[in-house]
Amino acid sequence: MKIEFAPLNIPLRRRLETAAVLQWLFSFLALAQFLLAAFVLLMLSHWWTVALLYAGWLWLDWDTPCSGGRRSQWVRSWRVWDYFRDYFPLTLIKTVNLDSKKNYIFGFHPHGVLVAGGFGNFCTEATGFSRQFPGLKSHLLMLPFWFRVPFFRDYIMCGGLVSSSKSSLSYLISRPEGGNVAVVAVGGAPEALDARPGALTLQILNRKGFIKLALKHGAQLVPVFSFGENELFDQMQNPSGSPLRRLQNRLQTIMGVALPLFHARGVFQYSFGLIPYRKPINTVVGKPIAVVQTPGPSSGDIDSLHRVYLQSLTELFEEHKQNYGLRPEEHLTFI
Template identity: 25%
Template structure:
């Protein structure tokens, strides 16, 4: 499970907290931003046990969004069986315009801001205790590509995403919660760097901390994984959390969150040479290593934990 850069949400609720040895007094705009969502239940008169139950139910419902279709199909079946035909037709008529507006093929989608920014989503962020660190503000007039590490179990879908996961599916199976080595696949992943150069888009190295504590993952043999990928064209990923796919809360003293690094300047170059490509790639790898080294302690990683780039 991996977080995405919701710039509007961050700016709307921006809480600046100085990070030692990183804040520049000369340029407050470029000062690091440390964001932790406000407590949803703060000041609530509901008893703690009821807050806990409501939070658990909310997380269960939202995380299992792919199962929402089942009750709606059952409702349609019930209405048809009991001859509520007009009700069925009315429901279809109400939904049909949104189905035919073509928003699935655009980056805009059917945005519902009042729902998207509703405070109830703080229940989810409080559940995991998420922390977001942005090392430097970005220029809205520039183009960017965010490189995410490591690859999560569930990531963004197609259409106009500004993020790439260089490690790909094989990186998922390298997750080992108890290992001191945090392995990512990057050394030979040059495609996203070439893409950035061809479009003149600055690269933003991004590291997600604490993912490895959220789910249990069963890794079958390599032969089985390769067979399923080649035959069905999908990865064989068997994972579970609490109550099916609800994520586990991070262990005591550990934190789940994401760090957006400083953008790496990229000049427009439609036909980069191998030397130019590898030079930029080397710079990017060094920045990813620095992100892990500089921020691992803030997320509860042990001092002797290392990042291994393969």
């Protein structure tokens, strides 16, 4: 394989953009393991009292990820996120105003490998979420497992990440005064295993839990499509039924997280590595679907609203796809 090296005269701005994405990648792939090891070493050192005090704090703070988290506007506004945004670049597109006195569930599609658009738009202020949607606070839901890791949990909560448990979502969308946005990557870990350039298949037909909770609490549903999300990484071929896919599915069942074998470019060359490609991500926030609160929704209520949601998502995609490089004959597939 011929290696294509990056030129030496790359502007400083672009180098800083790459560095910002590199630290984000490290945070997703290795920071939790690093901080867990640091906590164990702290317990075994002369500083064990510090670790013990933190353990006490962790016990007292255990339910915070399921109770709205602990956002930090300062962390969300770090300059590093501006460089992260400009690397791709990343853009948040609002189609309508949203009433800040209501609660919302944003259904985010597609999941992609690492939900880069979801993180950049809803866990930072780089694309101006608070400016575009005044009075609303965004919270991206993440697997509960990650909120059990010492120190790491505190860092990710600063961006607005919260547990994806049922109780966590219910807490957000039942706020009496409104103003909460719960961002749910509906396809979840299984969809990440199919995230590769050109993929337009969404795992959604059997995902109705967020629909049920929207009905139960009267939260408005908003489809969100992130054009370019699947273009950031290539992935090893793992068709359904292949030995690799069976292994990935098995590991996902055991661990609860997907393990896509992805690759893209490197820091100093463009031929291989884990850094995402510089591909634009355009995240379009659609129109809200009015939901009538139904404390005990029937399966018929859920199925009916689910069909409305799928129709709204399809219309959002079809309306905007040609603006972001897709051909008229390209359509979404739901499984």
